[in-house]
Amino acid sequence: MSDESERPKSETGDTTNDQAPGWNGLGTFIRAQRELANLSMRQLAEIAKISNPYLSQVERGLYKPSADVLKQIAGALHLSAETMYVQAGLLDDTPPAEGDARDVEAAIRLDPRLTVDQKDTIIRIYRSFLGIAP
Amino acid sequence: MSDESERPKSETGDTTNDQAPGWNGLGTFIRAQRELANLSMRQLAEIAKISNPYLSQVERGLYKPSADVLKQIAGALHLSAETMYVQAGLLDDTPPAEGDARDVEAAIRLDPRLTVDQKDTIIRIYRSFLGIAP
DNA sequence: GCTCATCGCTTGGTAGACTTAGCACAGAGA
């Protein structure tokens, strides 16, 4: 596990330093989603039909996965391919114009498994993080 | 050498050189769009910042371009990246598919105004409400 | 103590995405 070092090590040569903005967060995003789903690397790799060492490299930002691999990882994490592509910088933004932050609140409101109070609580926390007055 | 370079590929669906499912039409699509825009291979390759021989291979279905290249070609042809991804089989042509509860987490993750820690916090609360162990 | 299982990661290697150089053919002047 180790700490949350931004720079792990591996200053070997150089290879691809920084290719695209927003793709450095892709590995972090995948790892976060994987841990939120309580999946080990091997489990996720098995479901996504990729090798676990490669998943390790991807999560640490050493390699840029192809769209096909991104699609499989997205499916294994129950995310849409669009979500993954946006994270990878392959798609710009989501089509819905009225989207923005409304999407978070709308998604919360639409979740049938939450009670109204729970929805209010989450949205209140969300707005407080954004600095929006309730 | 035998002059085998017939302009229009036999659109008769001849599957002799069928390589991957769903994307023997990608090269044909790109070539059609290029000729529709009155661009030569070198011109399009120049705009899309790829080499012209590679564009030739792509148009004839010999190689599968990466999503990054697809995005650049789409931009050079004044098409949306989604259109190209759909043609390449990387996306389904049904972008909006909301309604799943997991979209809450995706929406939170995609909000650019939240820090990673804030996203983790909200998602943990959300998941705790759903009765899912951290 | 000693296994055994599982975790993430490193190593070495292969295939294909992609490039730079060059070929063959066709049309437009001189």
Added chain:
DNA sequence: TCTCTGTGCTAAGTCTACCAAGCGATGAGC
């Protein structure tokens, strides 16, 4: 005629996305 210039394609090479095998660390059970 013979050069140009432009078209698309071939050949040979480089780079990297991706895989199989194996390593060190950690925790549970004997």
